[in-house]
Amino acid sequence: MATRTAKRPARRPARKTSARRVNSGRKLKPSAKVRGLAAAEIALAADHDDIRALVERIRAADGVAIGTYRDPLGGRALVMATLPHRTIQPTPFQRDLSPTHTKRLSEKIDEAGSFLDPLIVVLGDDNNFWTPNGRHRLAAAKILGLQHVSVLVSPDETLAYRILALNTEKAHNLKDRSLEVIRMARSLARAQPGAKETQFAAQFESAELLTLGIIYENLPRFAGGAYSPLLRKIDRFSTRALPASLREREGYAARLQAIDAEVKKIIAGLTARGFKSPYLRNYVVARINPVRFKIQKRGDTAPAMPIGQALTRMTAAAKGFKLESVSNADLAWVAVGAGSHE
Numbered sequence: 001m002a003t004r005t006a007k008r009p010a011r012r013p014a015r016k017t018s019a020r021r022v023n024s025g026r027k028l029k030p031s032a033k034v035r036g037l038a039a040a041e042i043a044l045a046a047d048h049d050d051i052r053a054l055v056e057r058i059r060a061a062d063g064v065a066i067g068t069y070r071d072p073l074g075g076r077a078l079v080m081a082t083l084p085h086r087t088i089q090p091t092p093f094q095r096d097l098s099p100t101h102t103k104r105l106s107e108k109i110d111e112a113g114s115f116l117d118p119l120i121v122v123l124g125d126d127n128n129f130w131t132p133n134g135r136h137r138l139a140a141a142k143i144l145g146l147q148h149v150s151v152l153v154s155p156d157e158t159l160a161y162r163i164l165a166l167n168t169e170k171a172h173n174l175k176d177r178s179l180e181v182i183r184m185a186r187s188l189a190r191a192q193p194g195a196k197e198t199q200f201a202a203q204f205e206s207a208e209l210l211t212l213g214i215i216y217e218n219l220p221r222f223a224g225g226a227y228s229p230l231l232r233k234i235d236r237f238s239t240r241a242l243p244a245s246l247r248e249r250e251g252y253a254a255r256l257q258a259i260d261a262e263v264k265k266i267i268a269g270l271t272a273r274g275f276k277s278p279y280l281r282n283y284v285v286a287r288i289n290p291v292r293f294k295i296q297k298r299g300d301t302a303p304a305m306p307i308g309q310a311l312t313r314m315t316a317a318a319k320g321f322k323l324e325s326v327s328n329a330d331l332a333w334v335a336v337g338a339g340s341h342e
Contacts, residue, residue, distance in 0.1 A: 036072045044068045050077040054123075054155045061087045061129070063148070076156055080118070082148040088121060089128055090135035091160050093183025095176040097135055106140035115141065118150040122157050125191070129153070132160040161188065161203045174224050175216050181205065182213025189242035197238040197245045207235040210246075214253040226285045227256060230314075233291045233304040255311045262318035263288075269323045283330065288317035 046055050046068045054077075055065045063083040071078055090097075109115055119134035129151075131138055141149045161184055181204050188195060197204070204210060208231035212224045235252075238245035267280050277283070286292055290313040291304040304310075 037070060037075055041075070042070050042072055044070050044077060048077070051079060051155065054079055054153060057123070058083065058153060063087070063151075076154065079153040081151050081153055083121065083129060083151050083153075085138060085141045085146060085149050087129050088119065088131055088138055088149070088151070089124065090138065091124070091130050091132045091184075091187075093180060093185075093187045094132065094135050095180045097139055102136050102139045102143065105136050106143040109137075109140055110144055115146065115150055118152045120159070121151040121153045122160050123155070124157075124160075130160055161200065174212065174228060175220070175222075177205070178209045178213035178216050178224065180213075181209040182217065185210055185213075185242060185246060189246055193243050194241055196241055201237050204237070206232070207237045208232055211235055211249050211252055211256070214246075214250055215257055218253075219257065222257075222260070223281055226281050227260075230285070230289050230291065230310070233294065233296065234307045234310045236301070236303050236307075252307060252311065255315065259288075259311065259314055259318055262315070262321075266318065266321050266323070270326060273323060273326075275326065275328070283326075284321070288314050288321065290314055290317065 044051060046052070046065060048068070051068050055068065058065050058079060058081050061083055063081050065079050065081045067080045069078055069080075070076065115137075117137060119131045119137055121129045121131050121134075124130035131151075138149065184203065185197075185200070188200060197207075197210070208228060211231060212222075212228070215222045216224065238248065240248065263281060263284050266284050270280055270284075290310050294304040296304060305313075
């Protein structure tokens, strides 16, 4: 008897998704409102009262003021100049230098034969020049042995605290961002001890970065990514003065480190029972997360739970974790969830 072979349905050719189709409905509309300065307002003489002292400071540092003007958007006075690299230092709260990135950057600058991207520079606390966003370019200039580097100098010293959001020189990972934010907060706490965290929400970006930054200072290899979803729901900027709010955050950070120590014990226990998965930590942290099922609506700024209460519940959940309650199916679902966010 002949066996009938079922015909397989013909595969449809994969549809090509064009960039135009993906971006449909997201067209960028130019503003109907005209902003900024007119051409005649941008020009600024080097001896103008708003810029004279800064030009003299540049010359005193053996630099050269090439041009002076007003920023077309905000109208602030600026100086395009060159400065000896020895007169410039990175801001003390900036992320750590990456030797690998610096070496690669210096090679590319050398290949191009031009140092085209000026450093943003302000006057620092020690009356030297600070660059808040050019640490790697400055280090590359030193490697190349450049006598001078091109800079854009602003007399607005507070720019050093606002420029983090514009930094695209080397992509920040969570650790980089957290360390830079906590260093910035400590610097501001010394300079403006009466100021509140909430006053610097734009500069700090997210409250969780302050708490994670404190932990990264103590534990550079801390798995902050596993705890970030929790903190985004419960960590908010404090209305207390910076010195007091940072002390409070140090307490939260210590509690989170203690929770992570319990998580490590749970992971060790699961590993001993034969569970092997790169998602073990994420799974355990999700299981003990007291706000994992609380969905926040768009625009809702209130925490899903007070941070102190959340950490207390999380500590209890970690200490009472039942190893026998874990199955391979649970870990498979975690892997699927992690993959959907990549």
